Amino acid sequence: MSTRWRSCLVVIARNEAATIARLLTSVRPFVDELLVMDTGSTDDTVRLAEAAGARVAHFPWINDFAAARNAALDAAGADWHIVLDADEWLVGEGGGAALEALRDTAPEFIGTIALQDHFDGGTAQSRLSRVLPGHIRYTGRIHEQPAHDLPVRALDVHVAHDGYLPERLHVKQGRNEELLRAAVDEDPANPYLWYQLGKDFSVYDRFAAAEAAFANAADRLTSLPFLPAWWNDLVARRLFSLKSLKRHADGMVFAETQLQRCADSPDFFFALGDLLLDWAADEPQRAEALVPMIEGAWRRCLEIGERPDMPGAVEGRGSRLAAYNLALVLEATGRPEEAKALRGAR
Known part of the structure; x- marks a missing residue:
């Protein structure tokens, strides 16, 4: 019998009521669990995350993104962690299948996703390391990066991001x-x-x-x-x-x-x-x-x-x-x- 590896979407969030359900709904069918680490929301983020099927944990914000992400990864404890932000969401046709395939794939590499940034006037493309084996953790106060020496594999996972639109930037x-x-x-x-x-x-x-x-x-x-x-x-x-x-x-x-x-x-x-x-x-x-x-x-x-x-x-x-x-x-x-x-x- 083949090994089945458990996958979890891992999100850190604070006051993301406007977008959190969009993210969770887009990924929910393709992973085993949704984990939202709330860092001090005063809006409906927690309620909306729970209503969308996420398990919510809490971590006090200490001006350190790596610390918050690592606390969320510790709480998730899965074999595969898919790390996305609340103002992102899964798009396209192939991403779901690629995420589902992780359940039958040994966590021996870092997976990159294709990120499409929407900004006022256009879109920009990048590839980011967001699919991580369970033991990988982050370093860096901001624009944190996963610390590893594993091979990197491009996955057919496409994610959109609208955090650079004017109505989001001021926040x-x-x-x-x-x-x-x-x-x-x-x-x-x-x-x-x-x-x-x-x-x-x-x-x-x-x-x-x-x-x-x-x-x-x-x-x-x-x-x-x-x-x-x-x-x-x-x-x-x-x-x-x-x-x-x-x-x-x-x-x-x-x-x-x-x-x-x-x-x-x-x-x-x-x-x-x-x-x-x-x-x-x-x-x-x-x-x-x-x-x-x-x-x-x-x-x-x-x-x-x-x-x-x-x-x-x-x-x-x-x-x-x-x-x-x-x-x-x-x-x-x-x-x-x-x-x-x-x-x-x-």
Whole structure:
């Protein structure tokens, strides 16, 4: 008789009444148990979680995500833990079967899920390690990571996330910054923490602070023989911050150092075209020199195509969004037929 491995969805939550039932309902048919670790809700989170079939435990919030997640994992005690957040939910057709298959799969690897972030104006893709053998625990005060030396396997599990939509962002404002600053104080040489701090600033349009954080991260990485998977995302976000600060020349200098490193990233070339277009709009006397570079950047996006395998990749930058922007440039430079053909091809 084959071994049957027990699976559990593990969630930490506080004041997530608006979304907790959506998550639990989406995953419930495919796992053996639902565990919600409440960290101090004052709304209906606990009642709604229990009504959706979850077992609810309680843990006092101590400004440490790893501590809360590890307490939840201890309480769950399953062979497989599927770790999701309350503002996420299972989507697509294959994810349920992939989760059900864990019951017949030995917990000997880390499983990644495909996460689709919804934000104001689009979606971004990433892969995250969220399917964990029972003994794995987290480290890190914020943007915590599972500590392990196991093989990693991509699972056909797709999860959507809407925590970056405007109506959700205001609830989180300040919380992550406080924790990230504390984490940076504890480990100031860690480029990943500086990158995450820059992301948090940019989400709230604090571009000067974002640029300082991104520059700090970049300075700690550029001398390394290899770069992390999130480097392309850092570069694209930094270019957007520099554009927003009207530091176009600085952005161009930085972009030139990244042409080879980011040669296969549509997000990089899209951000570069965006920065150059803004520069040309601000300084029309530069337009004659800049327009060919703008056009070249967006053509390169289309040559590369979509790259959802790259962390932080924004859907459309390798296809429809780049095509739309390029068509506008073609029309503005007296090439309406080319623009029409481009729109028709897309």
